[in-house]
Amino acid sequence: MQANVNLDALLEKMKAELERVRNPVDVEKILKCAEAIKPLIEERETERLLLEIIGKNTKHVTKGFCHFKNGY
């Protein structure tokens, strides 16, 4: 990498990359779709972690007593 790099040239390159992007989509609406999904994905992740924790803490004692129809 050259020590002497033209910062203007890098700015121009970035501009050129952005100009290549066409077909603008409705970002606001896509954001809304994502915002609606985000808490659900986060909830799924917490549920998964919770199940792992419950599983770990109770596994040894309850191994012989509990039975799940769904399994885990």
Next chain:
Amino acid sequence: MGIEEKGWDEFLFTLLFIGSIMGILFGSLASDSDLNGGLFFVIGFLLSSAGFVYLVYLLGKSNCKLYKRYGESHVLRYLELSNSQSFSKVIREELKKYQLTFEECVSLMKSLETSDGSLTLLLLKNELDKFITKIAQGDFSGASEHMKKANNIFKTVKVLRPWHFGIQYSQKFGEFESDHIPKVLSFAARACDALYLGDVEKMRELLNEAREMLDERDKFVVGDVKFFKYLFEFHYFLLKAVVEAYEVEVGAVSKLAEKQAERFAEAKPVEVPAHVEKVTVSAEEPEKELYRGEVRFKMGAMSQERVGTLVITNKRLKLTGKYRLRGHVATVALKAALRAAGVGEVYEDIPLSEIKFLQLKKALLGGYYLEFKARGKKYTLYTDAAQHIYNLLKQYGAEAV
């Protein structure tokens, strides 16, 4: 069932094994002295161990109830959110809160899937365009704001996956799994903050961080999109240029300070006359240079000490400080960053009549320095010729305290 029964067997077996070993041990010990006592002891021990087994059984049962009550609801919710079909039912309900229909999101996802080029650039284009405009103007505060917005948008959209809307897997959405994109965006935002504040210490920290990222900068290329790589490089070079210019300036200041101290030690003490004859210079009179020399100076009370050239004529005071950049092309952004860090280019041209509150002050380590105000700014000049300059300025129309 098999595994669970085995677990139960193991548990019971271990307990009985320990119980009988202990029973035999205690029993044999007791039988040495008294046969009946030993027998009672063994029976008592067996009974108590049976009680213990029952207690553990009860404990396990209640634990199992707890597990079933909470665990099962979590299992069900987890399964509901993991399955594509049941998830779409949940999301339909959720979307109502956002006044959107499921079908709208589906068609938006399809338009994303069929679009050309990078999804990330497509979604961040607006913010990134604004960011580039701000950077080109040298407005780092505004640039940082847009960078932070872009990062937030990325963090929000990165959860989107086609299967949420019953669409088959698409390679395009793999971009959202990149850890490098938010890393670069966050780096750029923090760099802009430091450049705006002129915080050289923070810039050094960021530069060290950037040096560690240099090796992986090829991973900032997403598909054939090099934007994020350029974004990283731009900030790296900008930080590097400012930090280097700052260090060179600080070095120059300490070097000159040393030289001035040496000259001061060698020079004969100069008396400062209490009164100087004022000289009036008419407008028609040609401009004549009276003094030229290298000085250390400060503009403003808290600013960075600099090295510059002081020129005094019979009409004006000129103070110039250049930044010491070798080979760098001075962009607007770089100039703004250097100015914020206190090592920007200085070109002050002040008519002597505008110099007010001129003062010759004694420095702590011997020698004198000059202070004055002009155009609402406070100037401090450190030079071993302070007395001489003080007299000149007073003579030619500066207003001394």
